[in-house]
Amino acid sequence: MAQINPSILSADFARLAEEAKAVEGADWLHVDVMDNHFVPNLTLGVPIVEALSKATDTPLDCHLMIEDADRWAPQYVEAGAGSVTFHAEAAAAPVRLAREIRAKGARASMALKPATPIEPYEDLLPELDMLLIMTVEPGFGGQAFLDIMLPKIRRTRELISKHGLELWLQVDGGVSATTIERCAEAGADVFVAGSAVYGAEDPAEAVRALRAQADTVTASAPWACGH
Ligand SMILES: O=C(CO)[C@@H](O)[C@H](O)COP(=O)(O)O
Numbered sequence: 001m002a003q004i005n006p007s008i009l010s011a012d013f014a015r016l017a018e019e020a021k022a023v024e025g026a027d028w029l030h031v032d033v034m035d036n037h038f039v040p041n042l043t044l045g046v047p048i049v050e051a052l053s054k055a056t057d058t059p060l061d062c063h064l065m066i067e068d069a070d071r072w073a074p075q076y077v078e079a080g081a082g083s084v085t086f087h088a089e090a091a092a093a094p095v096r097l098a099r100e101i102r103a104k105g106a107r108a109s110m111a112l113k114p115a116t117p118i119e120p121y122e123d124l125l126p127e128l129d130m131l132l133i134m135t136v137e138p139g140f141g142g143q144a145f146l147d148i149m150l151p152k153i154r155r156t157r158e159l160i161s162k163h164g165l166e167l168w169l170q171v172d173g174g175v176s177a178t179t180i181e182r183c184a185e186a187g188a189d190v191f192v193a194g195s196a197v198y199g200a201e202d203p204a205e206a207v208r209a210l211r212a213q214a215d216t217v218t219a220s221a222p223w224a225c226g227h
């Protein structure tokens with residue numbers, strides 16, 4: 001079944017706890033951590049993740065758009081994140097870091113910016129629980145989906161199948177009712193949606209609708225497995 005992870009970046013930051021509750025029923029809550037160095041934007045850090053994890057039963061999917069991921073990522077596990085995604089471009093020792101995240105009890109995930117190919121990371125895939133393919137340049141919500149990323153999603157799905165891995169394949173950026181089916185057809189099974197969920201009149205209903213739409217594709221996909 002497809003998973004939908006609403007991105008809190010598009011929510012009202014003055015009402016984070018309520019905004020988290022507004023999407024209960026979502027699979028994970030996606031939390032974008034930005035440091036104004038790795039990306040030209042600044043959002044939130046460890047204390048807010050810790051507070052959010054106490055304010056909602058939805059597990060937190062932390063997407064770290066920060067430099068020096070090796071140093072910071074483990075602290076997000078300690079703060080309560082159930083999944084921690086570091087960027088390949090920001091990790092000095094991705095294997096060691098993934099192992100540390102897993103050892104601390106969270107799912108380990110690695111993200112690729114649009115210009116970063118998957119191929120150099122093929123041998124690392126067994127170390128990961130999820131691979132995130134950015135479908136916009138990271139830094140901001142509400143950007144247009146990059147269709148040119150579809151071949152990379154397809155190639156990544158092929159690598160996951162070739163190695164017989166259970167790895168989840170997440171897409172993030174510009175995912176909406178008009179783009180989600182293309183992502184699912186290419187092989188994604190975890191979908192981050194910020195503006196498409198929090199910009200909707202009923203965010204919880206938007207989550208259900210996106211999931212149903214993706215499921216029309218993933219339900220019959222040969223690689224789909226029950227999450
Ligand atoms: O990581 C990011 C942006 O860098 C995303 O998680 C955005 O927050 C997704 O927002 P939409 O593109 O869905 O509006």
Ligand SMILES: [Fe+2]
Pocket residue numbers: 007030031032063172192
């Ligand atoms: Fe994100």
